[in-house]
Amino acid sequence: MPRPAVNVAVRAARAAGNVILRYMNRIDGLNIVEKQRMDFASEVDRLAEAEIVKELRRAYPSHAILAEESGAMGKGPLTWVIDPLDGTHNYLRGIPHFSVSIALLEKGEPVYGVVFDPLRGELFTASKGDGAYLNDRRIRVSKREDLGGAMIATGYPYRQRQHLEAQLNMTRVLLGQAEDIRRSGSAALDLSYVAAGRYDGYFEIGLKPWDMAAGVLLVREAGGRYGDFAGRDGIPASGNIIAGNLHVVQAMTQIIGAQSTPGLLKA
Numbered sequence: 493m494p495r496p497a498v499n500v501a502v503r504a505a506r507a508a509g510n511v512i513l514r515y516m517n518r519i520d521g522l523n524i525v526e527k528q529r530m531d532f533a534s535e536v537d538r539l540a541e542a543e544i545v546k547e548l549r550r551a552y553p554s555h556a557i558l559a560e561e562s563g564a565m566g567k568g569p570l571t572w573v574i575d576p577l578d579g580t581h582n583y584l585r586g587i588p589h590f591s592v593s594i595a596l597l598e599k600g601e602p603v604y605g606v607v608f609d610p611l612r613g614e615l616f617t618a619s620k621g622d623g624a625y626l627n628d629r630r631i632r633v634s635k636r637e638d639l640g641g642a643m644i645a646t647g648y649p650y651r652q653r654q655h656l657e658a659q660l661n662m663t664r665v666l667l668g669q670a671e672d673i674r675r676s677g678s679a680a681l682d683l684s685y686v687a688a689g690r691y692d693g694y695f696e697i698g699l700k701p702w703d704m705a706a707g708v709l710l711v712r713e714a715g716g717r718y719g720d721f722a723g724r725d726g727i728p729a730s731g732n733i734i735a736g737n738l739h740v741v742q743a744m745t746q747i748i749g750a751q752s753t754p755g756l757l758k759a
Contacts, residue, residue, distance in 0.1 A: 495619045497552075497596055501572075501606040502615065504547035505592040508540035508576050509610030512583070512590070515539075536583070537561050540576035544594060548572050555596075560702045571597045575702035579678035593680035595705035600727070605706030607684045616684040616710055624687050624713035633716035633737040634689040639669040642692040642740055645682040646675055649697040659697055661751040666744070683707025686735050687714035693736030693744050695721075697756065704733060717741045721748050722757045732756055 515536045541561045548557060556566035559574040572594065577583060579590030588611050596604040607616040616631075618624040624631050636642055644666055649655055663673055674691070676682060679699055685691045687710035708718045708727060718735035720728035723745045727733075732752075734744050749757065 495604060495622070497604045498606060498617050498619055500547060500551040501594040501596070501604060502608075502617065504544040505594055505606050505608035505615070506610075507543040507547055508592045509608055511540045511543055512536055512577060512592070513610050516583075516586075537577045537580060540592065541574060544574050544576055544592070548574075548594075558701060560700070569599050573597055573602075573702050573705040575680060578680040578703065582677045587677065589676050589678055589681065591678050591681045591684070593702065593706045595709060597701075597705060602705050602709035602727070605709035607680045607706050607710065609681060614684075616687065616706075618687075618706075618710045618713040620709065620713070622713065624710045626684075626688055631688040631710075631714050633687060633711065633714045634692045634740075636692045636737065637739045639666070639693075639740065639743045640671075642670040643690075644670050644673045644744070645685065645691045645694045646673055647677065647679055647682070647696045648675065655697050655753070655756060658751060658753050658756060662695070662748050665747050665751060669743075669747075679703040680707045683735055684710055686716060687711045689714075691736075693734070693740040695734045695744060695748055697732050699731040699733055701727070703731075708733070708735060711735045719745070720757075721745070721752050723749065730756070730758055 538561050541559050556568045556571040558564050558571055575593040578593050583590045592608045594606045595602045603620040605618045615627050682694050684707055686694050711718050716737050719725045720730055721732045734741055
């Protein structure tokens with residue numbers, strides 16, 4: 493049974509999803525800003541985030557919030573981490589693959605998480621110790637025991653293109669063993685798909701907390717593991733993450749660690 497905090501996050505995610513869908517046919521008229529090189533946001537991101545913050549503030553006025561567009565609001569041991577539109581690049585080009593991601597962290601550890609795909613109506617939820625679910629159906633990571641036949645997801649670091657050569661080397665070596673690598677444009681959905689067993693593993697460079705906080709909880713509660721490129725468990729401060737079932741994560745960590753520069757292996 494979902495915890496009360498998950499129910500609140502679900503309401504917030506659905507409210508944001510309604511905003512996102514409302515503007516889908518008006519993309520050409522949106523006000524779009526480039527926050528930094530190749531990093532875009534639109535008024536939809538801000539409007540969707542406002543809906544989430546409103547719902548969270550109504551239920552938990554004392555909790556801190558860390559939101560992609562608005563930044564940090566308040567302080568305390570309990571922090572909501574929000575990505576109102578994960579996959580903005582896809583959305584602005586009319587590519588139907590994006591999501592809303594909301595997580596509650598307690599002293600930096602995710603305890604509740606929701607990822608919502610408003611187009612497909614897929615709702616991924618997780619509570620610490622209670623498992624992971626897709627539309628109320630229990631989900632588990634894949635049972636694959638090695639990289640042979642594995643489907644791996646990734647994303648390319650538009651914020652950190654200085655690491656592109658290293659990631660291309662990782663991709664080359666992984667493709668020598670895995671079935672294929674997918675790059676879909678939403679880290680939150682990639683991690684959700686790992687939790688649901690659709691992907692066997694995932695890696696990416698330079699994610700922000702709002703990109704992965706909900707998704708990593710889904711992976712862990714679905715029986716998987718996540719950590720950094722050096723094999724350390726937990727949400728990586730570097731944003732360089734590997735996730736999947738235990739066997740796939742171990743195999744990916746060996747390959748990715750061998751192809752990483754010293755900077756990518758730092759905590």
